Amino acid sequence: MASRVALVSCVKQKCGAAAPARDLYVSQLFRGLRRYAETHADIRYILSAEYGVLRPDQVVDPYERTLNTMPKRDRLAWAEKVEQQLLGLLPAGAEVILLAGQRYREDIEPFLRKSGYSVSVPLQGLQIGKQLQRLKQVSKRRERRTAVPNAGLEGTLDRQAITSLLIEHGQLVFSGPLEFVPFTQIRKADELLNDLQAHPHAYVLACVMDRQIKAEKAWVIPFRFAQKLGTFAFSRLAELTLDEVRDLMTKPEPLHRFTEGMSKNFHAAVGLIKEKYNGNAAKIWEGKPSSADVVYRFLEFQGVGPKIATMAANILARHFKVPFKDYYSIDVSADVHVRRVFGRLGLTDPEDSIEAVIYRARALHPEFPGLFDYPAWEIGRNWCRLQSPLCGDCYMKEVCPSRAGSSG
Ligand code: SF4
DSSP: OEEEEEEEEESSOOOOOOOEEEBBBHHHHHHHHHHHHHHHOSSEEETTTTEEOTTTTOEOOOOOOOOSSHHHHHHHHHHHHHHHHHHHHHHOOOEEEEEHHHHHHHHHHHHHHHHTOEEEOOOOOOOOOHHHHHHHHHHHHHHHHHHHHOOHHHHHHHHHHHHHHHHHHHHHHHSSOOOOOOOOHHHHHHHHHHHHTTTTTHHHHHHHSSSSOOOOHHTHHHHHHHHHSSOOOHHHHOOOOHHHHHHHHHHOSSSSSHHHHHHHHHHHHHHHHHHHHHOGGGTOOOOOHHHHHHHHHHSSTOOOOOOHHHHHHHHHTSSSSSOOOOOOOOOOOOHHHHHHHHHHSSSSSSTTOOOHHHHHHHHHTTTTTTGGHHHHHHHHHOOOSSSSSOOGTTTTTTTTTTTTTOOO
């Protein structure tokens, strides 16, 4: 089995005298990272802004240097030196766990990948507070698992650990700050979809278009429509006849694979927003409604089924931070990624139906089953590929019964 090597970046707070590198740094974050490295890796090194790569037992003097304030040119020189050191230290085929801030990773991570090492960054994207929280949870979970001697409980514990880890990741996104959501590859299209204040109908109409084509293609339709029409103001959309919608949807190039059906759905959706919500689609989710109300309101749109309706409510809650009274009725949208990941994690049978995945999520986290949606989708999309999953990079690898190299 490949060696696991943890690379932990140095921190500002240090003790006042020369010490072995593992004891030189005294911040809470460093101690948490050190503990993580000690329990998850066979070999550990410290990435020091002053000295480059340090062995934990290497005695060094304290210093002030940090990559966080270093000019780019100096950071590049530092990275070059570290890369040379690492080439001499890393065993062939090692799995590298990078426990380092962005500045320490920016050049090292691509270098490692290019050099053929598998790399995982378990705390990627987390602010310091969240990193501490995660480290604490991981350490507690480990303590709990090692404290139970009864091997017969292992399966149950693994499922608990898997569920907690998914919930933890789902919660981080759910409780995180409001951020711009990149739905498509086109910035202007995404700006329109993110503009829930002035164009809430763009979000709703994108959901209505999300059928039988790739999501990225469907979600760009409001923007393409606006380009052709010169505006996406609701008052203008409400004036369009079905024939005009069909023309815009079809010419000069078709916006959807099923232009006839989608033109009708689009036209009907505009009509529903006009009649029921007085032209303001934000009324679908305003006033802290229950999740069931929001899902039901999306289901009222022609062509929208439960999968899209729950996805629409989930994105509003998770990414746009729209407050709901409860989250019971937001299910997972069990697409291929979610189904594959649930299956490989042993939460469902790989052959199980979409309904089985939905009900399993309800059973595991009834207060908000849809919380599993994003982490499972993200794992499926980034690492848990159909062929050759990248288990070395996946944050579930510690608990996953199907990870590559696992006997279970
Ligand atoms: S560890 Fe591997 S098999 Fe398990 S979820 Fe991650 S990528 Fe998939």
